[in-house]
Amino acid sequence: MDSIEAHQESAPDYDQQALDWGWNPEVIFGLMYRHVHPGETLLDIGIGTGLTSEPFRKAGLKIYGIDGAKEMLDQCASKNITVDLKQHDLTDLPLPYDDGFFHHVTCGGVFHFFGDLQPLFGEVTRLLKKGGSFGFTFSGLEPTNDKDYDKVLDDASGVMIYKQSEKYMLRLLSDNGLVFRRKLIFLGSTNPETKAEHLATLFVTQKTA
Numbered sequence: 001m002d003s004i005e006a007h008q009e010s011a012p013d014y015d016q017q018a019l020d021w022g023w024n025p026e027v028i029f030g031l032m033y034r035h036v037h038p039g040e041t042l043l044d045i046g047i048g049t050g051l052t053s054e055p056f057r058k059a060g061l062k063i064y065g066i067d068g069a070k071e072m073l074d075q076c077a078s079k080n081i082t083v084d085l086k087q088h089d090l091t092d093l094p095l096p097y098d099d100g101f102f103h104h105v106t107c108g109g110v111f112h113f114f115g116d117l118q119p120l121f122g123e124v125t126r127l128l129k130k131g132g133s134f135g136f137t138f139s140g141l142e143p144t145n146d147k148d149y150d151k152v153l154d155d156a157s158g159v160m161i162y163k164q165s166e167k168y169m170l171r172l173l174s175d176n177g178l179v180f181r182r183k184l185i186f187l188g189s190t191n192p193e194t195k196a197e198h199l200a201t202l203f204v205t206q207k208t209a
């Protein structure tokens, strides 16, 4: 089962599971709020049921969402927080939007399904306006592992996920015209039974040229 199929099955329970596991993507808004203004456009990559975008909508942004799982998009649509939702596989590039259409891009809880993020980062840069911000989470690779990214066991969920090294992420930023602005390492999830914890890293970046 791939990362899209897995979410199709769990879509109706996703928000409750996020609550049970302590997934709080509102932190992305917390670290991006100083960059965003009412009326601006925001693309949420892997929007799922819309948890990352909800606070941005409350702040008056126009939310566009893209995701591969129709059932997740249906849940999102029922919340009426978006102006546009597209079903699309994120490995199928380019994404179906015009150059420079978005003031901001977010991506929460998605990069652990991808190893190499270079193609997606190139796409984000294409879609962002100059001065726009890009906030995303990833799972940081242990410093003892000197790879750019690796598929490793996640202690909290007990499944194999991709983790990326910070060095690799910083290189991706500079290769794609993005400037690092802010970082937060936070408790991404806690297994409700074993209490095993998963740390997530949040970067806020900006396209300056």
Ligand SMILES: C[S@@+](CC[C@H](N)C(=O)[O-])C[C@H]1O[C@@H](n2cnc3c(N)ncnc32)[C@H](O)[C@@H]1O
Residues within 6 Å of the ligand: 003, 004, 007, 008, 018, 025, 045, 046, 047, 048, 049, 050, 051, 052, 066, 067, 068, 069, 072, 088, 089, 090, 091, 107, 108, 109, 110, 113
């Ligand atoms: C863990 S959920 C995160 C959802 C939301 N961003 C949040 O913060 O709650 C991951 C989302 O990524 C989507 N996804 C995973 N792999 C994908 C792919 N290859 N193409 C499109 N969407 C994908 C899934 O369908 C799911 O909605």
